[in-house]
Amino acid sequence: MNAEELAFLSCAEQGRLIRERRLSPVELVQVYLDRIRRWDGKLRSYITVCEESALREARAAEAEIAKGRYRGPLHGLPYGVKDQIHVKGVPTTLGTRVLRPEEMMPDHDATVIERLREQGAILLGKHNLHEFGKGGTIDFPYGQPRNPWNLAHTPSSSSSGSGIAPAAGLCSFALGEDTGGSIRGPASCNGVVGMRPTYGRVSRYGGVMESYTSDTIGPLTRTVADCALVLEAIAGHDPRDPLSSARPVPRYVDHLRSDLRGMTLAVVREIAWARHVHPEVVDAMRRAIAVLRDLGAAVEEVSLPYVKFAVPLQLLTADADVATMFLRKYLRTRWDAFDRGTRTRLAAACLVPATVYNRAMRARVIVRRQVLDALRVYDGLLSPTTVTPPKRIEAMQEKVESVEDVATRLIERRISTYPFSLSNVPTISVPAGFSTDGLPLALQIAGRPFGEAVVLRIAHAYEQATPWHTRHPDLSRTAA
Amino acid sequence: MTLTKEQVTTLAAVQGLVIPEDELENVAIRLSSWLTAMEQVEEALGAEMDRTDPIAPVYPKEDF
Numbered sequence: 386m387n388a389e390e391l392a393f394l395s396c397a398e399q400g401r402l403i404r405e406r407r408l409s410p411v412e413l414v415q416v417y418l419d420r421i422r423r424w425d426g427k428l429r430s431y432i433t434v435c436e437e438s439a440l441r442e443a444r445a446a447e448a449e450i451a452k453g454r455y456r457g458p459l460h461g462l463p464y465g466v467k468d469q470i471h472v473k474g475v476p477t478t479l480g481t482r483v484l485r486p487e488e489m490m491p492d493h494d495a496t497v498i499e500r501l502r503e504q505g506a507i508l509l510g511k512h513n514l515h516e517f518g519k520g521g522t523i524d525f526p527y528g529q530p531r532n533p534w535n536l537a538h539t540p541s542s543s544s545s546g547s548g549i550a551p552a553a554g555l556c557s558f559a560l561g562e563d564t565g566g567s568i569r570g571p572a573s574c575n576g577v578v579g580m581r582p583t584y585g586r587v588s589r590y591g592g593v594m595e596s597y598t599s600d601t602i603g604p605l606t607r608t609v610a611d612c613a614l615v616l617e618a619i620a621g622h623d624p625r626d627p628l629s630s631a632r633p634v635p636r637y638v639d640h641l642r643s644d645l646r647g648m649t650l651a652v653v654r655e656i657a658w659a660r661h662v663h664p665e666v667v668d669a670m671r672r673a674i675a676v677l678r679d680l681g682a683a684v685e686e687v688s689l690p691y692v693k694f695a696v697p698l699q700l701l702t703a704d705a706d707v708a709t710m711f712l713r714k715y716l717r718t719r720w721d722a723f724d725r726g727t728r729t730r731l732a733a734a735c736l737v738p739a740t741v742y743n744r745a746m747r748a749r750v751i752v753r754r755q756v757l758d759a760l761r762v763y764d765g766l767l768s769p770t771t772v773t774p775p776k777r778i779e780a781m782q783e784k785v786e787s788v789e790d791v792a793t794r795l796i797e798r799r800i801s802t803y804p805f806s807l808s809n810v811p812t813i814s815v816p817a818g819f820s821t822d823g824l825p826l827a828l829q830i831a832g833r834p835f836g837e838a839v840v841l842r843i844a845h846a847y848e849q850a851t852p853w854h855t856r857h858p859d860l861s862r863t864a865a
Numbered sequence: 866m867t868l869t870k871e872q873v874t875t876l877a878a879v880q881g882l883v884i885p886e887d888e889l890e891n892v893a894i895r896l897s898s899w900l901t902a903m904e905q906v907e908e909a910l911g912a913e914m915d916r917t918d919p920i921a922p923v924y925p926k927e928d929f
Contacts, residue, residue: 584923598921628923691910697902717881729888733895736876741903746919748906753922760929785891791898809922833929 388416392554393857396611399557400458406450410443410461410507413557417463417509421555427536427864428553429528430546432468432478434510439463442507449505458614460505462557467544468511469518469562470495470602471591479593480514482526483715483722495591496626497560497602497619504618509556512546518562518593519543519707521726521783521794529778532574533858534824538775541570541798547605548575553858558615559605564596565699566770566802568603569814569829573770576816576825576856578612578844579605583835584809585630587616588623595710596703597628599806608854609815609845613637616837632835640838641845646681648764648843650830654688656768656801663773669818669826670769673847677767680846687759687766691752692804696796698752699807702745704734726783749807756808760833765843768801770827774820805831815844816853825853866900868893 391399391413402408418436425431446461468478471491478489498508513530515522520542530545532538533553540549544561548571551559561568563581572579580603587602594600604615620634652658657670674684708716708731716735720728759766783794805812810831817828828847832840848854858864868876870889873896877884884892907914 598923694902694906694909697899698906701899701903712880712882717883720883720885725888725891729891729895732877732882732884732888732892733899735880735882736873736892736896737899741900743919744907744914745903746921747914747917748910749922750917750920751910751913785894788894788898791894795895795898807922836929 391416392420395608396462396557396606396614397458399462403450403461404455410446411440414439414443414463414507417556424553424860424864425555427531428533428549429513429530430549430555431465431510432513432527433475435475435508439507439509446505446507456505459501459618461507463507463509464501464558465510465512465547465550465556466560467514467547467562469514469593470497470560472498472508475511477593479517480525480527481516483719493591496588496623500619512550512559514545515543516724516727518567519727519730521730522724523726523782524724532775533860533863534576536863537777538824539574539778539781541574543567544571548572548577551605551607552577553860558611560602561605562592563601563603564599564703565799565806568605569770569802569812572605572814573827574775574825577605577607578609578813578815580612580616580813582616582620582837583811585628586620586835586837588626588629590623590625595707597706599703609841609848610638610641613641613841635838637838637841640842642842643846643849644681645677645843645846648682650677650682650765650767651685651687651759651763652767653692654686655690655692661772661797662769665774665820666769666772666826673817673828676847676850680850687763689755689759691755694748694752695804695807696799698745698749699803701737702742702749704730705737705742707731708734730783753808756804764839766831768829770801770814770829771798772800774822774824774826801829810834811837811840813840813844815848818853866897866904868897
């Protein structure tokens with residue numbers, strides 16, 4: 386097996402080779418370091434590469450496994466994490482020029498990092514992101530992240546590097562953070578799997594998580610089975626996150642099946658068939674529905690008329706929560722250091738009256754109730770993850786100069802993902818084809834609170850019945 | 866609701882924030898958009914909002 390083939394193996398396959406001592410973690414780390422050196426100058430998925438510590442940890446893993454102390458399926462696997470999540474001794478840049486170097490250095494690990502370390506996973510580096518994990522950054526301090534399928538197009542936001550790196554074979558898996566769609570968007574646009582777990586399923590401790598009603602940490606992987614493995618490793622109660630759930634964590638991989646007999650799914654009419662959905666996305670959605678029916682699921686349609694309110698409600702309230710933190714610390718005194726897209730967005734959020742915020746929170750409850758009522762009837766809700774194929778980078782920047790820009794630059798890319806962020810239900814994005822230009826398209830599946838096992842089962846069955854997860858970008862053509 | 870740049874300047878001053886002249890239009894468009902959207906939300910859901918507590922969905926306790 387050559388280095389390219391190794392780089393694109395799933396975590397499950399890499400883990401099996403490591404367990405059987407047919408692959409050394411040192412060799413695997415070296416494969417990724419070489420590829421990062423070769424390709425990431427153009428892709429810009431990493432901000433920090435932890436070469437020295439990764440090789441040290443890989444040698445330790447190799448020695449441990451040789452002594453028969455195999456920790457589990459992630460032992461020896463190199464991963465990257467969105468640079469919004471703390472790793473002791475490694476800067477958390479948050480993709481901004483606002484922070485001074487001494488303000489970037491954390492003195493503790495996030496809980497998810499601790500848990501992956503206990504499982505023997507190896508931190509390869511920290512991934513590029515939109516400033517402070519917000520979308521719409523115009524000028525990236527650590528380089529413009531680019532879509533590995535076509536460098537002129539967006540890798541989506543805000544966990545951009547965490548979508549690019551697994552897609553381009555620059556790590557075994559990644560962790561992202563999703564407030565509105567920041568895991569699912571990059572998963573969709575880069576052609577990988579990405580899951581936003583139920584709020585409370587994964588500890589937020591050690592992440593810079595200022596949208597306290599919506600922020601979640603979750604995996605981005607090349608397969609659904611890998612997503613199940615990583616989620617199981619990072620999920621569970623954490624006393625340091627008072628909003629984390631004490632519910633037991635299932636063995637998610639045990640729930641994966643190749644058929645969907647007995648399941649009833651529903652396409653959300655207002656998202657999937659809306660006027661603004663690109664015709665190629667509509668076609669991909671119709672093909673996905675046919676596959677799901679072939680797998681034994683009953684697929685119906687459901688109308689959720691309130692989801693059209695999700696974007697303004699979620700943006701208004703979540704941004705106001707973030708602005709509350711940033712106004713005092715940075716916005717008043719470091720305005721010029723912010724990216725223009727971020728500071729204008731946060732400034733607007735600072736000015737939302739408390740009375741409007743309160744009314745928006747009431748409306749969020751009502752919209753969420755409609756989504757949850759549908760999930761009492763259906764095992765999963767279906768929609769495209771993004772309503773257009775990945776656009777050119779320039780078209781996704783938050784240059785708001787007219788009311789039309791609000792629709793095309795602020796609202797359109799969030800229409801599919803925000804209803805489920807607002808509802809805080811588990812939602813996955815899984816590859817569902819390619820546009821005629823060769824850019825990835827994706828299916829989004831939302832499930833009941835703490836119903837990750839069912840969501841993963843639906844996504845896995847769909848994935849295994851389709852070829853999309855087996856395709857990888859040809860960097861020698863796109864990034865040469 | 867369409868806010869003027871002058872109104873945005875005044876609102877920002879209340880928050881101790883000085884927004885440069887060349888970015889006021891951007892902030893005004895954003896804030897006006899959210900306030901207009903909330904007018905539409907009120908029209909559709911206002912009565913139900915009056916009967917609903919604004920509880921953040923951070924403890925998903927629904928019976929699933």
